[in-house]
Amino acid sequence: MGCPYHSNGNDEEATDGHADDVNDGSSVSSDRGIERRSFMKSALAIGGASALTTATGLYGTPETVSAEGGDRIGAEARDNRQHAWDGFETDISEGGVTAHPSHHVTLHLNYVPGKEEEPSAADRATVEEVLREIERHFEWASEGVLFTIGYSPAYFDRFDADLPRGLSPKGKVVKPGLLRPKQLIDTPGVTLDHEDPHADEAEVCLHLASNNAQNIMAVEELLWGGEAEMDGDTVEFDATFSGVLETAGNGSGRPTEYPYRRTGFAGHETITEELESDTDFDPDRIPDDPEAELTMGFNDLYRNSIPREDNATIFEDQNLVVPHPPGAFAQGTIQHVSKLDIDLDRxxxxxxxxxxxERMFSPDHTDENTGTVGENLGDSSAPGDTPLRELGGETDKAEQTVDDYDDAGVAGHAQKLSRARFDLETRLTEEGRERLSGSERDELLPAEERDDDLDGHDGNQEAEQVLLRRDVATTDQETPGNLFISLMRFNPYMAYIRQAMNGVAFDSKAFGLTGEDRIDDEKIGAGPDSGIVNYLETKVRGNYLVPPITNRALPHPQGEEVDVSVKRAGENYRVTVDGITADAIEDGSVRCGWFYDVNRAGGAEPRQVVQRGNRTTFVFPADGTGVDTAPGGSDGSVRVRFLAKRSDTGRPVRGTAEILQTASGNAGQKGKKGQKKS
Known part of the structure; x- marks a missing residue:
């Protein structure tokens, strides 16, 4: 790729009054006709201080950037989810879902002190402060910067303690554990004969996304001690990643090259421009339609094929055949990051x-019901009145996959993948479902049935896709491809959906769909008539655990579980914690309330703290805890959660108790005070 800018002494291309700030007179060459979006993508692909200086000189600083630093968005406003992006993305696709930001970078990092060293409290504090610096200087929105930081099995290997039972990657694969990349690659039916993917060995993945490429470039500079111009001021972060998190490749400092720094982009016009400038593929072969968001010429963001963030979120009472408790990682998610090459010419x-x-959708998708790029589908990818997947209903396209392949000679990509849809919203334990439903808080229950008016559905979308995809196009290594980023509650979903995609023998019983909802298909293969998989080649795979916001900085695999007792005292709840003193708790970290509220960074802060020996009593205002209006279990007991953070290690401190509600609104302790570590 050539340099996207050169110095010719002409600053007339600066369009926002920042012409005087252009570095050394550099500007976009008007005779080369490089428009802003193409320039920004090219500058982001190159990266570095020079590209940032030129980008901000030409196009200024977006309004979503603050040199002084403003009030950062809190964890509670995002339900304690790093991946809470949908409510903050400003664009809506033609398919009725929020569209991805235009520019993406993933940075693949290691913890600098070494693979045998557990992170220190000081390093945890540094990483948290760096992430807060981003939030203070850049608005949490598509126009600002959205980001997640995730941790691989290799990161957690340094600890003696395992991850909670529902997530542990150590030893035998435990569904739905955090899979090692090699385990996923070697899972039968996941890797095709023409593929030889590399297992990503990085310990940390930082995913940055924005509609403004200069924001991402600025963050990259600031993370490792560089400077960025904002509103005419030079800004530096007080805390940086230097000496704590650095490139997973050779050398030190920030990642600068693939595969440790990967770039992606979204939007039809950007895709065609970058394919033309970066690769040998002729983008004129892609239909000239703004709805063609894929390099393969179609739109793929439809409301019936994208799960809600709730269903890609790790829940406390999650269940997949058997319960899989996530401990302190509730409200997090599991992220898969891979790179796919696409043979567009073929x-x-x-x-x-x-x-x-037909290969993208199904043989029943015609010009009349679908159009050239999917423009006739509206917000459902189903072909007219025939659903792609309908549990308990009449036949659907998923169930017709093998018959279509035998009779019509082709099976569609969307059709094959729809076999991997199932009732995500029922994947909670019976107790968990009871504790999230009823009382005055029923609206917090992930509904079993989501009312919709989508074509091809009966009014309730019970079966959703299992992956929340945030993938974008890429031309890394000058090859058309896909920066495939997806979020999921259970990591084996990735193997499940890839098996459905690859045309191997497929049985949905493995994930709990039995009876009339079961799909048990024979092999159809991965040839040129089996969807689009024959044109894809996976180059690298990685899996990362994305913790909740309150536990995102170099997390320990286990929270510290403590015994607590909870008693009502007038307008307060008194919570006594055994075995920990008040001075061992980080200031401002204590919360208490209904467990689901506290998991989402809600609950009440203490109004009083009383220390007696090795026992500490925290007094919380009852009306802030949410306990009095919370639903209970089968015996009417309410699960109460105490959450804090140790000042010496940064580890979460968690205590759980169940209390019985009485008619007068008072509460009494029930059963054991503590909860076993999970």
């Missing part, structure tokens, strides 16, 4: 418009 050489449409 895809367009071998298929006309009809053939491409």
């Amino acid at each position: 895809f367009y050489d071998e298929n006309d418009t009809e053939g491409r449409r």
